[in-house]
Amino acid sequence: MIWAIVALAAPALALVAIGLIPPLRRSGRPAAWVSVAAISAALAAAAVAAAEVVRSGPAVREVLWAPLHSFPPVRFGILLDGLSATMAVLVAGVALAVQVYSLGYMSGESRPSLGRYFAYHSLFAFAMLGLVLSHNTLQTYVFWELVGLGSYLLIGFWFERPAAARAALKAFWTTRLGDVGFAVGVVVLWAAGGTFVFSELFERAADGSLAGPMLAVGVAGLYLGAAGKSAQFPFHVWLPDAMEGPTPVSALIHAATMVAAGVYLMVRIAPLLAHTPTVSAWVLGIGCLTAFLSATMALVERDVKRVLAYSTVSQLGYMMAAVGAGAAGAAFFHLSTHALFKALLFLAAGSLIHALHTNDLFEMGGLYKRMPWTAATFLIGALALAGVFPLSGFFSKDEVLAGVLDHGHRFAFAVLLATAFLTAFYIFRAFWLAFLGGRDADRHAHESPPVMLAPMAVLAAGTALAGLGGWRAIAHMLGVSVSFPEGVHAGHPPAIVPVLGSAAALAGIALAWSGYGRGLWSPAALRAQLAPAVRVLERRWFIDDLFLALYRALYLVPTRIVGWFDRYLVDGVVNWVTDRTRAASQALRVTQSGRVQDALYFLVAGAIVLLALAARS
Amino acid sequence: MKDLAFYGFAAALLAGAVGTVVSRSLYRAAFSLAATLLATAGLYFLLTAAVLGAVQILLYTGGVLTLTVYAVALTDGERLAGPRWRRPLPAAVLAGGLAVALGSAALSVEPSVGLGGLEDGRALGVEVFTTYLVPFELLSVLLLGAIFGALVVARKEREP
Amino acid sequence: MTLPRLLVLSFAMFAVGTFGVLARRHVIAVLLSIELMFNAANLAIVSAAWAHGLLHGVVVVFFAIAVTVAEVAVGLALFVLAHRLRGTNQLDDLNTLRG
Numbered sequence: 001m002i003w004a005i006v007a008l009a010a011p012a013l014a015l016v017a018i019g020l021i022p023p024l025r026r027s028g029r030p031a032a033w034v035s036v037a038a039i040s041a042a043l044a045a046a047a048v049a050a051a052e053v054v055r056s057g058p059a060v061r062e063v064l065w066a067p068l069h070s071f072p073p074v075r076f077g078i079l080l081d082g083l084s085a086t087m088a089v090l091v092a093g094v095a096l097a098v099q100v101y102s103l104g105y106m107s108g109e110s111r112p113s114l115g116r117y118f119a120y121h122s123l124f125a126f127a128m129l130g131l132v133l134s135h136n137t138l139q140t141y142v143f144w145e146l147v148g149l150g151s152y153l154l155i156g157f158w159f160e161r162p163a164a165a166r167a168a169l170k171a172f173w174t175t176r177l178g179d180v181g182f183a184v185g186v187v188v189l190w191a192a193g194g195t196f197v198f199s200e201l202f203e204r205a206a207d208g209s210l211a212g213p214m215l216a217v218g219v220a221g222l223y224l225g226a227a228g229k230s231a232q233f234p235f236h237v238w239l240p241d242a243m244e245g246p247t248p249v250s251a252l253i254h255a256a257t258m259v260a261a262g263v264y265l266m267v268r269i270a271p272l273l274a275h276t277p278t279v280s281a282w283v284l285g286i287g288c289l290t291a292f293l294s295a296t297m298a299l300v301e302r303d304v305k306r307v308l309a310y311s312t313v314s315q316l317g318y319m320m321a322a323v324g325a326g327a328a329g330a331a332f333f334h335l336s337t338h339a340l341f342k343a344l345l346f347l348a349a350g351s352l353i354h355a356l357h358t359n360d361l362f363e364m365g366g367l368y369k370r371m372p373w374t375a376a377t378f379l380i381g382a383l384a385l386a387g388v389f390p391l392s393g394f395f396s397k398d399e400v401l402a403g404v405l406d407h408g409h410r411f412a413f414a415v416l417l418a419t420a421f422l423t424a425f426y427i428f429r430a431f432w433l434a435f436l437g438g439r440d441a442d443r444h445a446h447e448s449p450p451v452m453l454a455p456m457a458v459l460a461a462g463t464a465l466a467g468l469g470g471w472r473a474i475a476h477m478l479g480v481s482v483s484f485p486e487g488v489h490a491g492h493p494p495a496i497v498p499v500l501g502s503a504a505a506l507a508g509i510a511l512a513w514s515g516y517g518r519g520l521w522s523p524a525a526l527r528a529q530l531a532p533a534v535r536v537l538e539r540r541w542f543i544d545d546l547f548l549a550l551y552r553a554l555y556l557v558p559t560r561i562v563g564w565f566d567r568y569l570v571d572g573v574v575n576w577v578t579d580r581t582r583a584a585s586q587a588l589r590v591t592q593s594g595r596v597q598d599a600l601y602f603l604v605a606g607a608i609v610l611l612a613l614a615a616r617s
Numbered sequence: 618m619k620d621l622a623f624y625g626f627a628a629a630l631l632a633g634a635v636g637t638v639v640s641r642s643l644y645r646a647a648f649s650l651a652a653t654l655l656a657t658a659g660l661y662f663l664l665t666a667a668v669l670g671a672v673q674i675l676l677y678t679g680g681v682l683t684l685t686v687y688a689v690a691l692t693d694g695e696r697l698a699g700p701r702w703r704r705p706l707p708a709a710v711l712a713g714g715l716a717v718a719l720g721s722a723a724l725s726v727e728p729s730v731g732l733g734g735l736e737d738g739r740a741l742g743v744e745v746f747t748t749y750l751v752p753f754e755l756l757s758v759l760l761l762g763a764i765f766g767a768l769v770v771a772r773k774e775r776e777p
Numbered sequence: 778m779t780l781p782r783l784l785v786l787s788f789a790m791f792a793v794g795t796f797g798v799l800a801r802r803h804v805i806a807v808l809l810s811i812e813l814m815f816n817a818a819n820l821a822i823v824s825a826a827w828a829h830g831l832l833h834g835v836v837v838v839f840f841a842i843a844v845t846v847a848e849v850a851v852g853l854a855l856f857v858l859a860h861r862l863r864g865t866n867q868l869d870d871l872n873t874l875r876g
Binding site: 618620621623627630631634635637638643646647650653654657658660661663665667668669672673676677680681684685687688689691692693700701702703704705707708709711712713715719720722723724726727728729730731732734735737740741742744745749752753755756759760761762763764766767770771 | 778779780781782783784785786787789790791792793794795796797799800801803805806808809810812813816819820823826827828829830833834835836838839840842843844845846847848849850851853854855856857858860862865866868869
């Protein structure tokens with residue numbers, strides 16, 4: 001338990017140090033080292049904590065805050081179990097890789113900027129770790145919001161660019177919308193269940209005291225929050241735009257950690273989901289929709305980071321579908337592998353961008369010669385994403401598909417399988433356009449420095465090896481967690497699943513190879529032929545336009561009405577009162593001549609009246 | 618005998634009062650007031666409050682009147698430019714009303730002959746310095762303040 | 778010499794003084810009229826004290842006279858100043874507190 005606290009404290013201390021000591025922050029590189037050191041410490045501590053959990057089971061440490069007489073006390077607590085420990089290791093690990101990579105990628109930044117960047121990184125790390133280690137919904141919400149703040153600050157890091165500033169705001173507001181649902185869910189669950197603490201909520205759901213519509217509404221509220229953060233349809237709109245931030249940020253936040261927070265939350269409350277079939281059905285349905293829709297949008301993208309962004313949305317859809325289908329363990333496994341290979345892909349993309357100063361795939365080509373390491377690591381990541389044996393992505397994707405099928409959702413299985421085909425296609429389209437193809441893009445392109453390649457290599461190794469025994473390890477860790485009292489069965493999926501999955505993946509790769517590699521068919525011609533469909537995909541299924549129209553209709557109109565009301569009615573009343581007061585004062589002024597004797601008349605008259613009254617009584 | 622004195626003093630008092638209010642010359646008004654005050658002092662003596670009568674003569678008549686005469690002399694003297702009165706009618710009406718109101722109250726009092734016994738100066742002194750000690754001290758402060766106040770207010774501007 | 782007559786006398790003086798306060802133009806004339814009113818009040822109090830044999834009335838009047846003296850002193854000083862600043866002795870001309 002102490003190690004969990006250390007893991008939390010290290011980035012917090014780094015944040016405080018960099019934040020409160022301006023000379024440190026302005027010095028740039030030293031601030032970066034402080035942050036990197038802190039996150040390394042956090043990783044080590046998290047690993048030790050995980051080992052502890054394996055040895056002695058879940059642990060909880062609570063602190064009472066402000067005990068009141070007439071109200072149950074607010075309890076802050078750290079929940080260290082298999083799920084949170086694994087997540088903590090994952091978060092700290094990816095964060096470390098990204099921070100080290102940033103030392104190279106962000107080397108062009110001015111010193112104070114660099115310090116600010118790493119301060120934000122420490123903030124984010126602290127918030128994310130706090131989120132996964134929370135033992136109750138309210139605390140999770142607090143850290144949830146803090147994570148959102150970190151995301152906003154990091155997306156909008158280059159805030160002088162209007163596009164970046166807008167993207168940061170868009171991300172913040174869209175997730176905020178979901179967070180309203182989260183807050184409602186927290187409160188409803190507390191009202192119905194009498195507590196915020198996860199383990200207690202699970203107990204009450206199990207024994208039936210927390211059930212019915214209240215439970216469903218509460219869980220739905222939490223899901224809304226998760227949907228916002230994890231970019232489920234229709235909240236996904238913020239993620240593609242969030243690519244305005246620096247690429248390492250995209251790797252950390254929008255691949256591995258923050259977007260995973262939603263999935264993490266849903267995995268955490270799996271026992272509650274088990275009791276709300278309606279909500280679970282929605283989670284599954286929206287997950288499938290999200291997965292398929294965003295895969296289609298990735299097909300036509302030119303910007304390599306956008307391709308990866310849509311890919312992330314799509315994979316998050318996979319995870320949520322698994323959760324909705326009842327296979328939360330599979331979802332978490334896929335979350336873990338996705339964190340590794342998606343972060344890897346982003347870092348490789350960052351390597352490309354750093355060297356070529358462009359995100360556009362059509363300005364790239366044939367780069368495998370000049371950037372072999374980047375090409376190799378990107379390839380590994382792409383294979384994992386497509387789900388090719390024996391990479392980790394293959395195993396986790398299959399577990400997801402198997403889980404969905406196991407619980408009898410055949411249509412969902414078909415949709416996810418089709419999505420797998422599209423996934424393989426678009427990622428290898430990107431691979432071919434960037435690294436192969438006939439063009440020789442930029443003669444000055446060079447490989448990235450070791451400080452950037454090393455984290456990529458580490459992630460690549462993880463991606464490659466995590467498949468072997470990964471599922472068993474994850475299942476074991478989940479078994480020692482509060483959310484899975486009956487453990488997770490690490491079984492093998494029915495043979496049909498890996499066969500179909502691999503077939504879909506290989507078909508997609510083949511299609512990409514034939515079009516972009518061999519030139520057997522012309523993607524440009526196809527694009528021209530299917531122009532209307534392409535336009536829909538390029539306009540992101542017009543979802544952004546829909547949101548804008550809704551905003552105009554639902555928000556601006558009432559504000560105009562209220563504004564009119566305020567200007568003419570409220571102000572009108574106030575102004576009328578002041579006018580009347582002024583007129584009255586003008587009228588009454590005549591009585592004040594300034595001469596004492598005039599006032600004395602009234603005094604004496606009054607005295608007479610009083611005397612008369614006194615005499616009468 | 619006492620009644621005769623009373624009526625005499627009363628007549629002098631009223632005559633002086635009217636004179637104060639009516640006189641065109643300020644000096645004449647001041648001295649009319651002096652007459653009224655002296656008549657009042659006489660009445661005090663009749664009402665057996667001898668000490669008070671002495672005080673009335675010394676302070677009131679002597680002090681107040683002297684001050685007033687000084688003030689008149691230091692400003693522009695007794696010349697009264699313009700009419701004596703402003704709007705005498707409303708003033709008269711109100712004063713009359715007041716007189717009626719007060720007078721009817723006065724007449725409703727039982728016509729008893731007074732008990733008197735107010736001539737004991739020693740007892741007066743004792744009362745002032747025991748029961749009324751605090752007011753006495755405050756009065757000293759007030760007088761001090763008045764002296765300084767008057768000095769400061771009325772002194773000539775100093776040449777810078 | 779009975780109490781009611783004494784009171785009537787003092788109230789008559791009071792009314793005359795009131796008339797003077799309300800009607801006279803010159804500042805000092807008004808001040809003199811105020812003195813009349815004070816005096817009338819004092820007389821009334823002493824008369825009541827005499828009627829009931831209360832020495833306290835005399836003490837009260839004693840203090841009242843002292844206070845009045847102080848008030849007159851200050852009032853006259855103010856008049857002298859006002860005369861110096863305004864050049865007038867008409868009460869009507871001191872009207873800067875008008876609405």
